[in-house]
Amino acid sequence: MLKIGAPRGIIPACDVSLEKMTTIAEAIFGIKEITALKIGGITPTIEHGLAHIVEVIKDYNPKIPLIFDFQKAGNDIPEMGEPFAEAVYSAGADAVILFPFAGAKTERMWIEACQNAGLIVYVGGHMTQFGFLEEEGGVIVNPSRIYQIAAKMGVQRFVVPGNHPELVLKYQRLLASEVPDGKFRLVAPGFINQGGDISETGKEAGEYFDAIVGRAITQHDNILEMRKAIKQLVTQIRRKL
16 A cells, blocks of 8 residues: 555655755645655765765655665666665665666565665656667667566556656556556656656556656745745646546
8 A cells, every 4th residue: 555645746856955955845844745855866965975865854854755766776786785775774765766777686686675674665667768768779678577577576656757658658557457456656757858748647647646856846946936836736746537
């Protein structure tokens, strides 16, 4: 059973300075449609360390779930999953995003390690950029297999490309047949600057859906402007009956 947040929500992507992260943490306070914050990113994590980032955000907003996105975790040897998971959990994050392109054994062992550590696991298999699939000139052949393996391991949260609503529908239908109780959450980046439309993608995403949004929120410099932008995004994500 899903336990994080409202059926539909917004996840601000906090790949910004630590100062701006604190502004975001304040701006989202009391907005129930904010289901989590996505933290990490290469630059802020290297500069400040994950544990410090978590500590600072939790001081401003102690109840908000924090998803660590390592860009892109899950692509080392299988045995590295356990120390990675232990480090993320020890730093205080609540969840982690994996994009396991390094094979089925690595995927299974990293998912298992994160689950055993007490982390909520989000698994992605299809990225937003054109040229990702072999048929587009890339090297990835079958992202569906990544989602299927994760579903069989009890994962309920899946990252899909929000700027491709036809693919969101494809993976929604796939996971509806793969997740044992049929309850899962699709989470999608790829909006605004990458061309995706939250309302359009939301029509294909099923009951539980979060839009990951970065610059549409982080481009603003004060709390009032951020809250206004977030509320506009919330309006877009609400499913029309």
